[in-house]
Amino acid sequence: MSIARLTDAERAEALAALPVWHLREDGLAIVRKLKFADFNAAFGFMTRVAIQADKVDHHPEWFNVYNRVEITLTTHDASGLSRRDVEMARFIDAIAPQA
């Protein structure tokens, strides 16, 4: 099933509700950087995201070094942001450590 790209208005509304995420320069993805106590905490977090991502078949692009994780969410099938990115961002925010 194909998935619709958010309209500009929908994207603005979604971003307003995700204050710790920023829009990538090209406007096609959202990005969040996280910092953890150590590698164990960072990879433990990544594992929770991985399980959820495979469950809903929507996978992040992400980079990790030691206690830092940078996550990029986009929907290739929609050539931009879709509600699936918003839902994944909400999941990540819910399990991320408080800043």
Place this chain on the structure above:
Amino acid sequence: MSIARLTDAERAEALAALPVWHLREDGLAIVRKLKFADFNAAFGFMTRVAIQADKVDHHPEWFNVYNRVEITLTTHDASGLSRRDVEMARFIDAIAPQA
């Protein structure tokens, strides 16, 4: 305990024994790209590397999107490559799928 940076001769010898890795342009790190059947396989592999990395306290820099993983190994304490990178590369090669 500090760890020594490989000499040029040691580095050349190590790289010759790690044919699927390439030296980063600055000469301070080695890089390998891997491709898996799917995200489950890719993240399963990453989990094995993560457990080993934390055990030996030598962590990769890595990027993942769906079934692709790119790993960079370097030793910050040595400002370049050390035997710890070579050992981690060998571990990764041993559990990586055959190309």
